[in-house]
Amino acid sequence: MKFDIMTLFPEMVERITGESILGRAQENHLITVRCHNIRDYSENRHHNVDDTPYGGGMGMVMAAPPIWNCHQAILAQVGADERCRTVYLSPRGRRFDQGVAQEYTAYDRLILLCGHYEGVDERAIRLVADEELSVGDYVLTGGELPACIVVDAVSRLLPGVLSDPACHREESIASGLLEYPQYTRPPCFMGMEVPEVLLSGHHAHIADWRLQQSLELTRNMRPDLYEAYLAAHPAEPPRKKRRRTSSEPGS
């Protein structure tokens, strides 16, 4: 999958997406992150990309022509067979979540437009964006961090980016539940013991304990997710207790 990032700060996006798992995914040609400096598409002789807002008011607005030119240049490189979507990162957009990340994995190309200053000329948004997307109800200084969030959340769903494909199913939000608590050595730290069941080696008990912890954590920390989970997983009939054979203790 290829990500085209339209930005005034390409180094910022390149630094973040060049590290760790996304960096390795790029080396392995599983994803491509290509930054396009909107300033390079300014036809202005001072390479200006912003201007004062019509009607007055504070700050500057990103002008439409460089954004349009930049987008046209990217589209010229998109194959006719490629599924492509352009997204403008903005607090007024549809809220990004795991479901949207999953949805975006269906595209071959994702073009992400990062705004700065007091925003982008509305005509540029109308002309280039298929959708506006928000990463949360707070105001950032620009769309670069949101774009990186989208690249990250989408990329880790692509085959081969994470080492174990099963990790998607098992964990957290993807299952509708929060992740159970994890522990590693030492077995006792600052007087706090690792739960005994995890040291037992009894895999069925461990799986039961983890599910119970996930359910409890989700109910306490994210009642909204818990309600959604219950609605999607109608109560299973209580499992029948296995009959113990006469050779086992307690029979």
Ligand code: 4GX
């Ligand atoms: N989820 N920002 C967009 C520019 C801007 C300013 C004013 C419209 C009006 C954000 C978010 C976000 C900061 C990106 C402001 N656009 N993007 N930028 N939250 O806060 O996506």
